[in-house]
Amino acid sequence: MTPRPQLIDVTVPEGATAAVVVLHGGSARRGEAAAVSPxxxxxxxxxxxxxxxxxxxxxxLAVFRLLNTVRGWxxxxxxxxxxxxxxxxxxxxxxxxxxxxLVGHSIGGRAALFAAGLPEVRSAVxxxxxxxxxxxxxxxxxxxxxxxxxxxxxxxxxxxxxxxxRRLRASASVDxxxxxxxxxxxxxxxxxxxxxxxxxxxxxLLARPA
Numbered sequence: 001m002t003p004r005p006q007l008i009d010v011t012v013p014e015g016a017t018a019a020v021v022v023l024h025g026g027s028a029r030r031g032e033a034a035a036v037s038p039x040x041x042x043x044x045x046x047x048x049x050x051x052x053x054x055x056x057x058x059x060x061l062a063v064f065r066l067l068n069t070v071r072g073w074x075x076x077x078x079x080x081x082x083x084x085x086x087x088x089x090x091x092x093x094x095x096x097x098x099x100x101x102l103v104g105h106s107i108g109g110r111a112a113l114f115a116a117g118l119p120e121v122r123s124a125v126x127x128x129x130x131x132x133x134x135x136x137x138x139x140x141x142x143x144x145x146x147x148x149x150x151x152x153x154x155x156x157x158x159x160x161x162x163x164x165x166r167r168l169r170a171s172a173s174v175d176x177x178x179x180x181x182x183x184x185x186x187x188x189x190x191x192x193x194x195x196x197x198x199x200x201x202x203x204x205l206l207a208r209p210a
Contacts, residue, residue, distance in 0.1 A: 003034065003035040003036070003069045003070055004069060005066065005067060005068055005069045005082040005085050005086065006038075006066070006067040007021075007064050007065070007066055007067075007086050007089045007090065007093075008064060008065040008066075008067065009063075009064060009093070010022070010050045010051065010053075010054050010063035010064060010065055011054040011057075011059075011061070011062065011063050012062045012063075012064075012093060012094065013059045013060070013061075013062065016060060016061060016062035016094060016098065017060050017061075017098065017099075017205075017206070018057075018060065018061055018062070018098050018099045018100065018101070018122075018205035018206060019061065019062040019063070019064065019090050019094065019098040019099070019100045019101075019205075020050075020053050020054075020057070020061055020062070020063045020064070020100065020101045020102075020103060020201050020205070021064050021065075021066055021083065021086050021087070021090065021100060021101075021102050021103070022046050022049060022050040022053070022063070022064065022065045022066065022103045022104070022108075023046075023066050023068075023079065023083065023102060023103065023104030023105070023108030023109070023111050023112055024036075024040075024042045024043045024045075024046045024065070024066070024067070024068070024104075024105060024106075024108050025042045025104070025105045025106025025107045025108045025109070025128075025130065026040055026041075026042030026043070026071050026072070026106065026107065027071055027072035027073070027106075027107060027130075034070045034071055034074075035069075035070060035071075036067050036068050036069070036070065036071055038067060040071075041185075042105070042106065043065075043067060045105065045185065045186065045187075046065060046105060046108075047065070048190075048194065049103065049105075049127075049193075049194050049197055049198070050063055050064075050065050050103075052194050052195070052197075052198045053103065053197065053198045053201050053202075055198075056198040056199065056201070056202045057201075057202060057206070060206055061201070061202075061205065061206070062090065062093075062094050062098065064086065064090055066082060066083065066086045068082045068108075069081075069082055072107065073107055073110070078111070078114075079104075079107060079108060079110075079111035080111050080114045080115045082111075083102065083111055083112075083115040083118070084115070084118065087100065087118060087120060087121075091120075097119075097120045098120065099120060099122045099205055100120045100121050100122060100205075101121070101122060101123040101124065101125065101200075101201040101204055101205050102115055102116065102121060102123075102124040102125070103124070103125040103127070103197050103201060104124070104125070104126060104127065104129070105127040105128060105129075105186065106127075106128055106129065106130045106155070106156060106184065107129075107130050109125075109126030109127050109128060109129025109130065109131075109147075109156075110126070110129045110130055110131050110135065112124040112125065112126050112129075113126050113129065113131070113135070113137045113145065113164070113168070114135075114137045116137060116139075116140055116143050116145060116172075117137060117138055117139025117140050117143070118139075121143065122143065122144065122204055122205060123143060123144040123145065123146075123200065123201065123204035123205065124143065124144075124145050124146070125145075125146045125147075125148070125196075125197045125200055125201065126145070126146070126147045126148070126161070127148050127149075127186060127193050127197060128148070128149050128150060128153055128155075128156050128158075128161075128182075128184050128186060128193075129147060129149070129156060129161055129164075130155070130156040131156070131160050131161060131164050132160065133160050133163045133164065135164050136167060136168075137168065138171075140168060140171045140172035141171055141172070142172075143172045143173070144172070144173045144174075144175075144200075144204045145165075145168060145172050145173065145174045145175070146174075146175045146176075146177070146196065146197070146200045147161050147162075147164070147165050147174070147175070147176045147177070148176075148177045148179060148192075148193055148196055148197065149161045149162075149176075149177070149178060149179065149182070150178075150179045150181065150182020150183050150184065150186070150188070150189070150193075151178055151179065151180050151181060151182060152181055152182060152183050152188075153182065153183055153184045154183070154184065155184040156184055158178065161176070162176060162178075175200075177192075177196055179192045179193060
């Protein structure tokens with residue numbers, strides 16, 4: 001069966017004024033099925049983050065979790081394609097296209113940055129993003145971006161993230177937070193990843209102070 005993306009409702013309050021789409025990470029490993037499983041660790045670790053965003057929204061945010069078509073950054077279909085699909089699906093569920101914040105981890109963080117130029121996206125949070133130093137997303141004028149990276153990440157380089165943040169400041173408002181002692185899994189100092197992500201989404205979508 002051909003893999004398909006899935007959009008999971010976290011909370012979809014009636015009269016929501018903005019939306020947040022949470023993007024998981026995870027790459028394909030040798031001998032592993034390409035399809036995304038709802039029980040894989042990279043998916044599960046985004047559940048508490050989505051929940052914190054929903055609570056911070058105070059009933060004004062529609063929050064969704066996206067499960068990608070396949071693991072990793074496939075040559076034929078990237079997570080950015082899945083984000084486009086998710087935005088269309090979210091609009092169908094809420095009845096209109098809402099101002100949106102993307103919150104992604106690892107490869108999902110890279111997808112959030114590259115999808116930040118889509119029309120309804122107002123802001124994006126990249127948590128420990130797996131990026132190339134040469135990554136240059138386009139169409140970011142007027143967007144607000146937050147990159148949060150642990151100093152002890154051995155999977156995705158915080159130095160690469162910082163290089164990308166510096167480059168993107170030419171076209172967007174970019175904040176960079178280094179979590180001292182934080183690792184890629186975001187288990188150590190978890191609140192230092194989760195709280196800025198939720199606060200930033202609320203601040204950029206609902207004009208409330210973070």
